[in-house]
Ligand SMILES: Nc1ncnc2c1ncn2[C@@H]1O[C@H](COP(=O)(O)OP(=O)(O)O)[C@@H](O)[C@H]1O
């Protein structure tokens with residue numbers, strides 16, 4: 001799914017990284033637990049989270065995820081947005097809560113990592 | 123190749139934790155290593171870096187890139203781990219609520235480091251410190 005479609009479906013505001021809006025993601029991960037993201041998320045997915053701190057960016061970056069959606073209008077600081085800009089990440093913000101945001105993306109065809117699948121193929 | 127680098131990780135510094143792993147990731151990209159392997163190293167290194175910041179009194183990450191193998195060493199000066207088998211168990215954590223609020227402290231870090239590395243060794247002595255050696259075959 002294209003990030004432009006993610007933005008439309010979630011009626012999201014782009015906070016930084018507009019230039020990546022035409023890129024695609026393979027899956028989505030809705031999570032506030034960063035260790036779970038690092039364990040289960042696959043690369044090139046979009047991370048939906050209600051957690052706002054610098055480690056969310058580090059987590060997505062280390063897992064090769066290049067886009068983040070902050071749900072329920074969580075507002076990242078300018079320091080976080082500057083860092084996202086540095087890394088080359090698209091960050092958006094939706095007023096939808098996590099469950100609804102994930103539900104809408106799922107309904108429109110986006111999927112997540114399968115429970116028993118190992119993202120690193122180990 | 124043949125390249126090494128050392129990074130200091132301060133205890134309790136959540137704002138800067140993650141910087142060493144980002145630098146390591148960039149360096150490995152410069153060395154032309156495949157992105158699948160870099161991802162495993164970045165994830166394992168970052169969980170290790172967070173552990174140094176969260177649980178240790180401060181320590182270092184040592185990166186060693188040689189033909190055929192990348193080695194990451196995480197070494198700290200305390201407090202050490204009383205029961206390493208327990209620490210390696212998925213879900214076991216001594217992290218505080220404030221660490222959990224940051225998205226860590228689920229007790230998944232050490233098991234995930236072991237999963238991502240091709241070789242994983244941990245030694246720890248209470249009062250002395252913890253040493254972890256991870257190798258990644260290229
Ligand atoms: N470098 C370290 N120094 C001291 N204790 C550590 C260190 N790394 C890990 N631990 C201990 O092992 C436990 C499990 O670590 P980990 O699997 O990364 O989970 P988490 O960091 O989420 O607690 C930690 O809660 C902590 O008690």
Ligand SMILES: [Mg+2]
Nearest residue numbers: 169173231232
């Ligand atoms: Mg940990």
